[in-house]
Amino acid sequence: MQDFVFHNSTKLIFGKDKEQLVGQESVSYSKKLLLHYGGGSIKNSGLYDKVVSSLREQNIEIFELGGVKPNPRVSLVREGVAICKENDIDFILAVGGGSVIDSAKAIAAGAHYDGDVWDFFEGKSTIEACLPIGVVLTIPAAGSESSSGTVITNEDGWYKRSTGHITMRPQFAILNPELTYTLPSYQTACGITDMMAHILERYFTNEKNVEVTDRLCEATLKTIINNAHIVIEEPTNYAARAEIMWSGTIAHNDSLGVGRIGDWASHDIEHELSGIYDIAHGAGLAIIFPAWMKYVYKHDINRFVQFANRVWDIEIDLNNLEKTALAGIKKTEQFFSSIGMPITLKEVNIDSDHFEEMAKKGTENRPLGNFVKLNEEDVLNIYHLAK
Amino acid sequence: MQDFVFHNSTKLIFGKDKEQLVGQESVSYSKKLLLHYGGGSIKNSGLYDKVVSSLREQNIEIFELGGVKPNPRVSLVREGVAICKENDIDFILAVGGGSVIDSAKAIAAGAHYDGDVWDFFEGKSTIEACLPIGVVLTIPAAGSESSSGTVITNEDGWYKRSTGHITMRPQFAILNPELTYTLPSYQTACGITDMMAHILERYFTNEKNVEVTDRLCEATLKTIINNAHIVIEEPTNYAARAEIMWSGTIAHNDSLGVGRIGDWASHDIEHELSGIYDIAHGAGLAIIFPAWMKYVYKHDINRFVQFANRVWDIEIDLNNLEKTALAGIKKTEQFFSSIGMPITLKEVNIDSDHFEEMAKKGTENRPLGNFVKLNEEDVLNIYHLAK
Structure with missing residues (x-):
């Protein structure tokens, strides 16, 4: 810590x-x-x-x-x-x-x-x-x-x-x-994605011995996941709206991120996207985060296994940890899709025209991220993975 | 909520x-x-x-x-x-x-x-x-x-x-x-018990729809449990001492208790004990909390089942929920004992001489607790359960 x-x-x-x-x-x-x-x-x-x-x-x-x-x-x-x-x-x-x-x-x-x-x-x-x-x-x-x-x-x-x-x-x-009862379901889902991304950015860290914040992150993610479909299907369900609203505050009030260095590359990569295309930040994150995960998971497979197991209840395959890690990423992607988020750039009609420009602009001052440092080429690869 | x-x-x-x-x-x-x-x-x-x-x-x-x-x-x-x-x-x-x-x-x-x-x-x-x-x-x-x-x-x-x-x-x-490296193991264990009790007092509530705070409580309890033996066996293990220290703050900074009404009867019952006998507050809680649990668990067996399952990883026996609930209480008691805490009044040489006086004094202004309201007789019964 x-x-x-x-x-x-x-x-x-x-x-x-x-x-x-x-x-x-x-x-x-x-x-x-x-x-x-x-x-x-x-x-x-x-x-x-x-x-x-x-x-x-x-x-x-x-x-x-x-x-x-x-x-x-x-x-x-x-x-x-x-x-x-x-x-x-x-x-x-x-x-x-x-x-x-x-x-x-x-x-x-x-x-x-x-x-x-x-x-x-x-x-x-x-x-x-x-x-x-x-x-x-x-x-x-x-x-x-x-x-x-x-x-x-x-x-x-x-x-x-x-x-x-x-x-x-x-x-x-x-x-x-x-x-929040009157929020359209798309905006509700964008919000849910954004708050989950805030937690995930903190969760994927190289810092060891961060058990309590790991578990607090997992607790909040599970709550958001469990209540997401309820608020989309029953917009006036007070109990579920309350869980989501309070989780959104916890996700970004620093309590989940103390003692660890978060990543934040996905946010930066998404900012280039919504800076140019003016798509909703949450929708951009639903596209970029799974692509980022696929690109970096080998850096610390165990952390992705923990994520798969504790957040998505995926049983750990000790003979094939990579399979477990990938199953967690797949579940994340499927979840975003299930709440109505796009998970590819194609779904929001973004082609590869500006990929190079965005990768260059995003990395012009420094490499992105902390879990894995990403240079211009890495960011470009992530945009391609998100196509 | x-x-x-x-x-x-x-x-x-x-x-x-x-x-x-x-x-x-x-x-x-x-x-x-x-x-x-x-x-x-x-x-x-x-x-x-x-x-x-x-x-x-x-x-x-x-x-x-x-x-x-x-x-x-x-x-x-x-x-x-x-x-x-x-x-x-x-x-x-x-x-x-x-x-x-x-x-x-x-x-x-x-x-x-x-x-x-x-x-x-x-x-x-x-x-x-x-x-x-x-x-x-x-x-x-x-x-x-x-x-x-x-x-x-x-x-x-x-x-x-x-x-x-x-x-x-x-x-x-x-x-x-x-x-905290120089804290004797008994005092370390008293502290661990106290912080766990702060979470448990909030956890046992009649409020429904408190998923996020339930999960945050469970996350913090699991962290404390996982690090307790480490700090007792290796007093200068920085990582484990840090997990315990930060968990102690989280346990009582209100973040785990928002939106719910906690119980606090065990604290009040213990206060009568350490008021008269001057035993360590944590040791008193290790004795009183399991007794309180045994006395009140039937009020909401499902909550005790959730506690057993999520905090102690006890499999839920759907044909015998009471058995699962009781297994969680047993585990709590065994845990306190395993870190060197007394779990009976006998172990700290307290006999029944003042039971009636303490039960009377503790309830003279109002019944104790919120999960279950306890009157003088209930408190007396709990002291007897803790013998």
Whole structure:
């Protein structure tokens, strides 16, 4: 186990109707905020009205910025930064999923900085502090509600890049599983894939003696797997929605990753894909992760055997460990497919035209991954495996 | 799953030599502190010198109060409160195990209060705020390093009572598994029993649809069980000490208990025991918990079957679920015994003389437990089962 610091101070308020507390929670930070959200869904569902009314009850002055898209854009972030600076806004409330929260986090960093916010994503500058953020979560997926990172896309060149800082962690996040009842099954499945990928990125490590975090990862993966089909078949099943929602937070709140070095190559490889093609991040991960697994499993067959056995209940064939390892990868792929995710690039109409460009762009600063270090050629091979 | 708020902001600094950071971490809270500790062990091990030197490097003024005993006493807490008030001390550093931390927490509450600190433990007054606390942990057991509660014994009548408040959670805790190398095996085993009991108290719940927390509990229990014999046989095995130390924190940082109502009767029943007899809390739990299990398992046989199967790998006998449930209880008892814990009151020379008194005292304010509500007679029966 490696040395680590675990410090996650986000206050997580979980349960039915809890969005009604948003005004009360927000007012302890400011009487003026930027309300940040995506498209019309929160207006159609009535959530927008509930949030605004809770904020008004506390006499909070509301500035608004909607329009966050999946794979959130730096152009909108810059707009948000300008609004905060012009109006001396010192608190941001994100109502939505990971894209909205990530966009809010980038605004929170940019509002505290004299230069252009993209500097942070290019490593030209380092975040020193962010405005405080609150969250009402509507999509369990990214885990951004209690993570310290953000991923933003720059339309100028379609670069999708990440940055982070401890002060970027939301102060509070409200999680009401009922708010996810109206999520379409495809988006539900994308979220499930994303949270599983967050765990898998941590699970595949070269660190030895990480039993407790291994088992916590397996526990959370099994829960997600067991509840995935229920939420897709019965969208208003509170119990299953609650398991999925809380698992999504656990998957990315750092508790499963302490003391170990995660991989994250699949995320980086997928970011190139959804940076250019604008496909859903979860769908991209369902395609890339199994391909990555097939490409690297020989690096540590025993770890893949453990994964197959403990997560998928596949009996260990001691005479053929490789067979067991491959069966676990196959099960993962079949599972993604069973919840409606694509598992090949062909299914989302992506051909090999940009493979070389993506492999080059993704590795231009450093090799990807930690479990196995991948160079440009490796990444290219993985895209081909995912065809 | 019940609604819940999860908010644990303790900064956990884990790894080798990390006690060297104590000055740096403390100075951001105050230039003056109360250094609180137990007997001579931290002086013999050299930890005391390291801590003092790290504090002096930051020019922190140190007031000292040693002498905390297992089952920490309110008389020493009162002394600590007086020192803090007389010297305007606004930060407490606890160096030790759960008893030292609990004592520090009670001082932190008392220093902020005009009345007598015991009021909080009798429910005569409610904590509104505590002085901030830092921790250097030497015994993985109580989980007090990131919990919001404290247990103190009043020598006047030998009442052992608990209280808590969110501001009682330590600001930071330094966890270096090397500091546990010198723990005698009996104390190591007491700690292991205590952390397992913290998980079991949460595990045995009437709440349905708590899959993720069930599995996280099981994951942590399995890890503790797998590493227990290693740390007892090889006290300087860093990897195993690290698994145990981190599991002890997880067991009581609330992450395993969210969305469910725990039981806690065994803790209360044990508190009466160690309140009167001054036996180690962990040893008392090793005696009481299996007795409690035998007394209540019929209330929800399936939950005990799940425990037997998932934690102890006992095959489920579908024709005789009760047999499977009882096998799990037997395994728990055998495990405690195998790490050197007593599993009967006889082994610690406690006879039935005070059974009635303890059962009466423990239930005088309310029935104990939540999984099954226990009245005076039930508690008496459990003491008899534990003979």
